Amino acid sequence: MGTPRGLRNAGSSSSACRFLAAFAVLLTLPTLTAGLTRHYTFNVQMTNVTRLCVTKSIPTVNGQFPGPKLVVREGDRLVVKVHNHMNYNVSFHWHGILQLRNGWADGPSYITQCPIQGGGSYVYDFTVTGQRGTLWWHAHFSWLRVHLYGPLVILPKRGEGFPFPRPYKELPPIMFGVWLMHCHFDVHLSWGLSMAWLVNDGPLPSQKMLPPPSDLPKC
């Protein structure tokens, strides 16, 4: 695929500082309506995480599980710099975001991009247009999506509202996920893509899922 487009954007400035700077601009110019550029950095790394009394080494973004919350306003440009520090390939999908003429940021491995290989980086760069509400992002390479996901909040433009009455109370996003109690996710990776068909199991014999492969590792 050649050099990923985003690599040319790589800079050394702290994204946190840039985000704070963007926030400061918002505070001092409350009537500003033009879209801002929101910068985030994803360091994808193995992290020991404990849930339900079980500690496992799983892929995380910046050591967080679920991953960090991204916040933009409608019309903003979102720039997410991904560094893959794992030995696994990965890519990221911004679920529900309309990638208008911007398919390179959509994220499905081997559909719109080759995956980011271990040690590699890629910058997802897109503008959120005509959408507001809470969506989510997730990894789009085989089973990695089980661990790598987080909320993506799109606020309305300043001075505009959501297309529903103001709620009585606002809660932070609640992420639901699965926590695999058995095995390690990496043993699934070799047959992860075929596992994806399990969700299509149907009532007819011709729609039933195939039995597990004979080389399915024992737990």
Ligand SMILES: *[C@@H]1O[C@H](CO)[C@@H](O)[C@H](O)[C@H]1NC(C)=O
């Ligand atoms: C996770 O914990 C194990 C066992 O304590 C340790 O060997 C390993 O280095 C830890 N991994 C990380 C990424 O911290």
Ligand SMILES: *[C@@H]1O[C@H](CO)[C@@H](O)[C@H](O)[C@H]1NC(C)=O
């Ligand atoms: C990782 O990506 C590279 C490039 O697409 C591919 O050659 C390799 O087979 C991938 N590795 C896995 C485990 O899928």
